Amino acid sequence: MSGRIVFVNEFTNGILDPKASMLGPLQNGGYIIANTAPGCWGPMITPAIRGGHEVTKPVFIEGAKVGDSVAIKIHSIKVTSIVTSSGNEKAIEGRFIGDPFVAAKCPKCNTLYPETYIDGIGKDAIKCKVCGESIAPFEFTNGYTIAFDENYKIGITLNKNAAEIAAKDAKNYMQIPDNSIQNPIVVFAQSDIAGLTARLRPFMGQLGTLPAIAMPDSHNAGDFGQFLIGSPHEYAIEKEQLSLRTDGHMDINKVRQGAIVIAPVKVDGAGVYFGDMHAMQGDGEIAGHTTDVSGIIVTQVEILKNVELEGPIILPNIEDLPYLAKPFSCQEKDIAKKLASIWGMVELEESLPISFVGSGANINEATDNALQRASKVLGISIPEVKNRATITGAIEIGRLPGTVSATFLAPISLLKNAGLYDIVCKKYES
Numbered sequence: 001m002s003g004r005i006v007f008v009n010e011f012t013n014g015i016l017d018p019k020a021s022m023l024g025p026l027q028n029g030g031y032i033i034a035n036t037a038p039g040c041w042g043p044m045i046t047p048a049i050r051g052g053h054e055v056t057k058p059v060f061i062e063g064a065k066v067g068d069s070v071a072i073k074i075h076s077i078k079v080t081s082i083v084t085s086s087g088n089e090k091a092i093e094g095r096f097i098g099d100p101f102v103a104a105k106c107p108k109c110n111t112l113y114p115e116t117y118i119d120g121i122g123k124d125a126i127k128c129k130v131c132g133e134s135i136a137p138f139e140f141t142n143g144y145t146i147a148f149d150e151n152y153k154i155g156i157t158l159n160k161n162a163a164e165i166a167a168k169d170a171k172n173y174m175q176i177p178d179n180s181i182q183n184p185i186v187v188f189a190q191s192d193i194a195g196l197t198a199r200l201r202p203f204m205g206q207l208g209t210l211p212a213i214a215m216p217d218s219h220n221a222g223d224f225g226q227f228l229i230g231s232p233h234e235y236a237i238e239k240e241q242l243s244l245r246t247d248g249h250m251d252i253n254k255v256r257q258g259a260i261v262i263a264p265v266k267v268d269g270a271g272v273y274f275g276d277m278h279a280m281q282g283d284g285e286i287a288g289h290t291t292d293v294s295g296i297i298v299t300q301v302e303i304l305k306n307v308e309l310e311g312p313i314i315l316p317n318i319e320d321l322p323y324l325a326k327p328f329s330c331q332e333k334d335i336a337k338k339l340a341s342i343w344g345m346v347e348l349e350e351s352l353p354i355s356f357v358g359s360g361a362n363i364n365e366a367t368d369n370a371l372q373r374a375s376k377v378l379g380i381s382i383p384e385v386k387n388r389a390t391i392t393g394a395i396e397i398g399r400l401p402g403t404v405s406a407t408f409l410a411p412i413s414l415l416k417n418a419g420l421y422d423i424v425c426k427k428y429e430s
Contacts, residue, residue, distance in 0.1 A: 002027045002062040008034035008274075009179055014043060014051025014102075015235070016058070016248075017214040018267040024060035025269070028303045031075075032059055032272060035177045038292035039205055039218070039276025041086055042174075042182035044101065045126050045136040048113050050235070052101030052218030053249070054182050055206050055275030061301055064270040069307040070209060071423050072261045072272060073300040077202045079152050079279055081293035083166045083173040085185045087143025087192065088287050095137040101224075102216045103233035108133035121167035121189045136183075143190035146291055148279065152200050155279060155291070159194040175294040185292070200279050203256035204297065205290075208248025208312060209263040210271030213241055217275065221249040222359030222369060223402030247311040247359050248273065252398035252405055253281045254316040254355070260427055262420070264309040272301055284397045307419040310373050314355040314405060315427045322394035325353045325407045327428050351392070351409035352424045360402045367395055370406035378414040 002025040010023065026032065039053040046054075064070055097103040097112070105112045109131040116135060119127050124134040145163040146155045158166065166173045167189035174184045211220050216235055219225045225245055228237045246264050255261060263270070279291035318326060328336070328351075340348055356377070358370025371389075375382045385406070389395060393408030415421040 004030045006030070006032050006059050008032060008056045008059065009177060010057040011037060011054050011180055012051070012057055012217065014049040014054060014217055015214055016210055016217050016220055016273070018210045018212060018271065019214070022058045022060040022269060022271055025062040026059050026301060028061065028063050030301060032299050032301060034274050034297050036274050036277050036295050036297060037177050037180040037182060038081070038084065038174060038294055040289045040292045041185035042292065044089070044138045045185060046116060046182045047104030047135060047137065048115050048181060050102055050113060051216035053206060053276050054180060055217045055273045058210050058271030058273040060269035061272060061303060064265050064303050065268055066265055067306060067308045068265045069262050069304040069309050070265060070270045070272060071302045071304055072207060072263060073302070074255070074257055074259050075298040075300060077204065077257045077277065078296045079148065079200065079202050079277065079293045080175040080295050081148070082175065083145060083147045083186055084279065084291050084293050085143060085145040085188060085190050086289045086291050087190060088141040089138045089289060090141045092137055092139060095135060098232040099227050100137040101218055102235055104137040106131060106133055106135050116183060118183060118187055121164060121187050123188050125187050126183050140188065140190050140192070142192045143188070144193040144196070145186060145190055146198070148200065155198045155200060157193045157196040158191060160191040163189040163191040177294060198280055201253065201256065202277060202279055202293070202295065203253045203281070204274055205251045205276030205278050206249050207255055207261055207274050209246050209265060210267045211246050212244035212266040213237065215245065218249055220245050221247050221403060222366060223361060223399070224249065226361050247357055249276070250312065250357055250398055250403055251281070251285050252314065252357065252403065253283065254314055254320045254405070258317045260315040260423065262304065262309065262313040262315070262423070264311060285399045304419060304423065309377065311359070312357040314357060315424060316355055318428070321353050322396065322407055324391065325393040325409055327352060350412040352412060352415060352428050353407060354410045354415070354420070354424060355405045355407035358404050358406060362402050363397060363400065363404060366402040366404045367406070370404050374406055377418050378410060379417060380414065
């Protein structure tokens with residue numbers, strides 16, 4: 001029996017498996033409320049998690065079939081962590097097979113995906129349950145511990161003494177969800193940058209649907225997915241199989257409260273999942289990681305029948321749109337009409353914003369991917385997409401090495417043909 005609301009507080013072991021059971025089912029138009037666990041660093045120092053992140057167990061959407069899409073409307077995002085930690089990473093040789101995000105092992109007893117325990121604080125505090133060896137497959141090259149004010153407006157990075165205080169009660173300060181198995185990264189007590197002040201602007205780094213084959217969650221993207229091709233571990237894929245991804249791991253900071261993500265359905269039931277909430281991030285996530293936090297997200301899911309996509313589309317908040325891609329005001333439309341009359345023209349395009357996500361091995365490949373997806377969905381040539389993105393939008397970097405969004409004003413006639421007009425119109429003309 002499907003329900004109108006599904007509450008989620010269960011997590012995967014890091015693998016997005018379309019053959020595994022899902023939560024739900026959820027009725028079309030229903031709500032998902034999830035308590036998400038931090039992504040990146042916590043899972044990265046927890047070898048039992050096999051995907052680099054720890055995302056929520058996917059939810060089955062009743063009526064969603066392969067070839068459809070689901071519109072995931074983000075009603076609210078609430079950070080619950082009081083403190084977190086992040087920074088640049090360095091993999092430690094001997095503690096993984098092929099990919100430290102996916103296949104961690106103990107360097108002493110060679111146990112693969114071993115369970116761990118915490119002994120003290122600092123980078124050597126994560127120990128193998130089998131033999132007691134320090135086992136975290138990553139360490140910081142430069143990192144910080146950051147605390148947030150009670151209203152979640154501002155964060156400050158802590159000095160060594162304060163970071164060590166937080167490290168001794170790391171799980172509580174990070175508000176790790178009850179069913180999460182990750183080791184809290186705050187236990188490292190990292191304090192290379194102290195006294196820095198930053199603004200919060202939370203968003204979801206992972207939000208999407210199940211890929212058509214089993215994939216480590218952080219690798220459900222065209223850039224990180226490259227590491228799976230021919231890898232020596234059990235989750236290796238062939239290059240052609242990378243097209244079965246859904247790009248749920250975007251790290252695009254426009255995926256925040258008020259935005260809508262239209263995700264492809266590549267498995268019956270869609271399998272909507274969340275994770276990797278960030279407190280803030282500049283375009284590009286140039287450090288490789290940002291402030292991973294626990295949090296609560298409320299979304300509403302609507303099926304778009306027969307809207308077949310290869311990757312996500314984002315409908316950002318107006319303030320997050322590039323200047324050139326913002327909807328025209330009535331005054332601007334009047335100016336355009338007057339100009340058209342001077343030149344003897346009667347018809348002008350009516351247009352609305354849309355943002356296509358692309359990913360690839362590098363930024364150039366990711367951009368090509370976004371342009372190709374836009375071309376296919378809207379039924380126009382890639383050169384035309386390039387022109388429209390150049391004069392009515394922008395190519396924005398979500399994450400290095402290779403995730404972008406191609407945002408531009410698309411003609412309403414093309415949006416109607418693609419089955420996207422109603423949802424885009426409600427977002428920008430309400």
